[in-house]
Amino acid sequence: MKIPRVSTRVRKARADAVRRVNAVMQKSFGTRFEVTVFGSTLYGTDTADSDLDLVILDQKRPKMLSPTDDEELRGPYNLQAVAATLRRAKRRSVPMFINIETVGKAVVPIVKFKDTATRIYCDMNVNDRLGVLNTSLIMRYCILSPLVRPMMFVIKYWARHRGLNEPTGPQPAFNSYTLALMTIAFLQMRGLLPNIQSGHDGEYPDEDNYVWFRKVTRLTGEITHMKCDTFVRPMREFKPARDTPSLRQALVEWFDYWASEHDYSKTAVSVRDGGMIARMHIVTRHSSCPVTGDHLRPQALDEIAWDDGDVQMTRHREVATSNERMAFLRPPMCVHDPFIRLKNLTVAVSKQNVNQFKEGCAQASKLLQEGLPIQLLMSKRLAKCPVNIPTLEPSGGMSL
Known part of the structure; x- marks a missing residue:
C-alpha cells in the first residue's frame, strides 16, 4: 500500500x-x-x-x-x-x-x-530537543523496515476517527507519538525491527550523548532535572528474524496483540528495551532501594567507572522519585518514553479508554480478516458503522 x-x-x-x-x-x-x-x-x-x-x-x-x-x-x-x-x-x-x-x-x-x-x-x-531526538529515532526505524511508516499512518488515522487519538480534553487518549512507539515496539517483539538503543538503558547515561530534561511539578513548582541518554546506534540495514509479512497481515497481528495478548497491568511498552518488558524491571533499575516485585537484583551503585578506550570516566546513576515510580506502575497502561527515565506516556489514559482501545482493536482485526480495504479502516465512515460492513466501497487515495 x-x-x-x-x-x-x-x-x-x-x-x-x-x-x-x-x-x-x-x-x-x-x-x-x-x-x-x-x-x-x-x-x-x-x-x-x-x-x-x-x-x-x-x-x-x-x-x-x-x-x-x-x-x-x-x-x-x-x-x-x-x-x-x-x-x-x-x-x-x-x-x-x-x-x-x-x-x-x-x-x-x-x-x-x-x-x-x-x-x-x-x-x-x-x-526542547527531545522532540527532535524522538523524530530522528522514528525516522531511523522507518529506514529499517518498509512496514513502519504505513503501519503508523494507518493506525494513527484509524485511532483518530474513533476518538482514540485525542491526547487532550477531559478523557485523554493516545497521542500519535505514543501510537508510533507502540507500533515500533510491536515490530521489535516480532523480530521485524532491531533495538538501536541496546546497551543504553538510561540507568547510567552516556557522558557524550545526553540532554537534560527539566520537569516542573505543577502543584508545588518543584524542579527535577533528569539526564537522558540519547545514544542511538547507527544502522542502515537490518535482516529481520522472520519473513516480512504483508501490511494487511502485520496490521491484523498488531490489532490482535493489543486486543487480547498484551498484559496491560504489568507490561511496559519500551522501544528502548526492544519491545515489551515488565514495568517493575524498568522501575528497579532507577530505584535507590530494593523494589518489591519479580525483578529484584543487588543494590546498584550510585556511580560506576566506565572504560572508553584509553579513557576512564565516571557515570552517575539516574534515580527516580517515588512519584515517578508510582506514575509508572499504577496507571492502567504504560508506554515508556525512549529517552526520559520513567516517563509513562499513557499516564493520563483512563481504564475506560484502554477498554475502548481493546474493543476497537478487536473490531479492526475482524474487519481486516473479512477483507475490508485498508483505506476504509481509516475512514470516518467506519467509526459510525456496525461491525459487519465489508460491502462499503473504498473511497480512493491509496493503492493496495
Whole structure:
C-alpha cells in the first residue's frame, strides 16, 4: 500500500512558513537561535492540513537546561516575549501571524499561531530537543523496515476517527507519538525491527550523548532535572528474524496483540528495551532501594567507572522519585518514553479508554480478516458503522 504524500506545493508552503518564523525570531533574539521542524511532517505520517511542530533551538545550550544553569532565562525562553514578537511581525502593514496563544502549563510549554501567508497552524517550543531526538529515532526505524511508516499512518488515522487519538480534553487518549512507539515496539517483539538503543538503558547515561530534561511539578513548582541518554546506534540495514509479512497481515497481528495478548497491568511498552518488558524491571533499575516485585537484583551503585578506550570516566546513576515510580506502575497502561527515565506516556489514559482501545482493536482485526480495504479502516465512515460492513466501497487515495 502506498501512503498518500503531501504535494510539492504544501511542502514548499511549509518551508516558506518556517523561513518566515525563523527570520522573525532571529531578528528579535539573535542568530544563536534557529527555528526548525520536528514531528510527523518529517517522518511522513502527516496530511496536507497537518499542523507544523516547530522548535527554537539555542546553539549555546545543546544539552538543554542543566541543574547548574542558573543564568536568568531571557529572550525566547520567555514565551510571552515570543508571542509579542509574533504579534509585532508585519509585512506591508499586514500581520504575518495571527491566532497567537501561549500554553505555558503544558508539559512542554508552547506558542500556538497561524501563518497568514500559508494559513498553516504552528506549535512552537523553545529548545526542547527531545522532540527532535524522538523524530530522528522514528525516522531511523522507518529506514529499517518498509512496514513502519504505513503501519503508523494507518493506525494513527484509524485511532483518530474513533476518538482514540485525542491526547487532550477531559478523557485523554493516545497521542500519535505514543501510537508510533507502540507500533515500533510491536515490530521489535516480532523480530521485524532491531533495538538501536541496546546497551543504553538510561540507568547510567552516556557522558557524550545526553540532554537534560527539566520537569516542573505543577502543584508545588518543584524542579527535577533528569539526564537522558540519547545514544542511538547507527544502522542502515537490518535482516529481520522472520519473513516480512504483508501490511494487511502485520496490521491484523498488531490489532490482535493489543486486543487480547498484551498484559496491560504489568507490561511496559519500551522501544528502548526492544519491545515489551515488565514495568517493575524498568522501575528497579532507577530505584535507590530494593523494589518489591519479580525483578529484584543487588543494590546498584550510585556511580560506576566506565572504560572508553584509553579513557576512564565516571557515570552517575539516574534515580527516580517515588512519584515517578508510582506514575509508572499504577496507571492502567504504560508506554515508556525512549529517552526520559520513567516517563509513562499513557499516564493520563483512563481504564475506560484502554477498554475502548481493546474493543476497537478487536473490531479492526475482524474487519481486516473479512477483507475490508485498508483505506476504509481509516475512514470516518467506519467509526459510525456496525461491525459487519465489508460491502462499503473504498473511497480512493491509496493503492493496495
